[in-house]
Amino acid sequence: MEKQDLEMLIEKAKEIRKLTIDEVGFLGVGHIGGAMSVVEILTVLYYKILQNIDPKDPKKEGRDKVVLSKGHAGPTLYAILADKGYFPKEWLHTLNKGGTMLPSHCDMNRTPGIDFTTGSLGQGASAAAGIALADKLKKHDAFTYLIIGDGESQEGQVWESAMFASHYKLGNLIAFNDYNKMQIDGTTYDVMGIDDVNTKWHGFGWHVQRVDGHNPAQLTEAVLRAKLVSERPSMIICDTIKAKGFSLAEGQVGSHSMPFTYEQAQEAIAALDKN
């Protein structure tokens, strides 16, 4: 990857992280942990990978699609969509307010640029398989990117869809597992082990890669490799850190959903600027 590209992505990820902290902090409570661990994955997608997308025409036919199945990380995606111009940045301070266009979990009927409604874990995985199949039937040269959480992979539906995507040779489906190893009640090891996660996906017939989910270069290279796999869906397992970059709670289980003040948000943003 070009040094200039990498620097841009690192800088952009920082900017998105700050916007997201500000957005959730303004509300005073939210799923900050998973919103922070997924920052680089979404940043690489929206600033490097996605083809044929247009903020002025969010439903453009033949575009690449993104299904954020861990819908509680919506605030990160909203920060990106606002930054890309899908809607005004002022909207970010309406997160979860009555009548908002930005609900806690992704809603395709409210937020421009959201490709599918998610929130009940596992459901985005099947929807993404359906979207990828639709592109295949329409002979569109488009990719569908699916992001699931590690706790989410405890849902049986994830594995039903994994079997389906592999059976129907959905090479145009590329998934990320935001593997921050933490969920609401504790670590994934304590609550419900999902290891060996590589072997599981491999066993379901997927092309599997494992990367540092906070390293834009590794993420980009993995996606480019995945795009070359035509007969199998791809899983990119991303080792991430819960609440990465959020100084108040980085690496802490309690960050899944937590309250924090706007002042604390600003302190966390200032801490990011120092790094």
Add this chain to the structure above:
Amino acid sequence: MKSLHTYADMRAVYADTLIDLAGKDERILVLEADLMSASGTKGFKEKFPDRIINAGVAEANMVGVASGLSSQGFIPFANTFGCFATRRAYDQFFLSANYAKQNVKLIGTDPGVTAKFNGGTHMPFCDITLTRVIPGLTVIEPADTVSVHNLTKLAYEHQGCVYMRLHRKGAVNIYPEDQKFELGKGIVNREGTDVTIFATGMVMLPESLKAAELLEKEGISAAVVDLHTVKPLDGDLVLKYVKKTGAAVTCENGQVNGGLGGAVAEFLSENYPAPLKRVGVQDEFGEVGTQDYLQERYGLTADAVVKAVKEVLKMK
């Protein structure tokens, strides 16, 4: 399509209607969960091999995939037994299909006691109850070959999700082939002045018509109305006939709680309180047996309707 009255099975009417529609509209897809033979859609597969997707024994994923396909402009008809369509894939149908405002047609086959030899595990008594509470959903149950054909077409034309109960085996002919259907509009099968029997489906509409004949012999004049669309309920027609006859009996092949009986009870109690009796399954699970045995067992017979009518008349 051949003459509707010549079909031996309701599922064949459904499948041929889909083939007919799919020939004109490329957006139509069929999804199955390893019950293609049961749904009768093998003919669709022969005609459109690339437009029928078998999701295997994974109904939740099937409905999720259907929702994803719908988001890209396809019109998926997802078929499976009614028990799995609603109980197994409920959250997927609720959220990915309905909450997400998609255009998924979910078809639940073998409704109520018609699941017969598959028994209690497979017997959808509460599929109408479950689907009726999904906001904005259209819930329909055809009663004969002509209704299957017309309601399938109307489900296709309707922009939005639909749940349709479909009888697979055997056929009933009630309507003339040119009968007009409209979603949300009931059909008066028989005029009457003493009581109105509101029925839905291939089991209870014929039983209700039989009951009306038996009642006529006893000097009781019963109107029979087919409420093929349980949701949205045809409130205007219910009101008109209850005002006219002063009493109502609902008849359905499933739980009365939250079913057609529930819908009519809710409507009447808020709009025109009137004597009401509800024929159907009374808070019970299904069990195995022949259809005749099960209809007797759960009181889904013309005699049960007659008895309910006599009871409701005493309440007038």
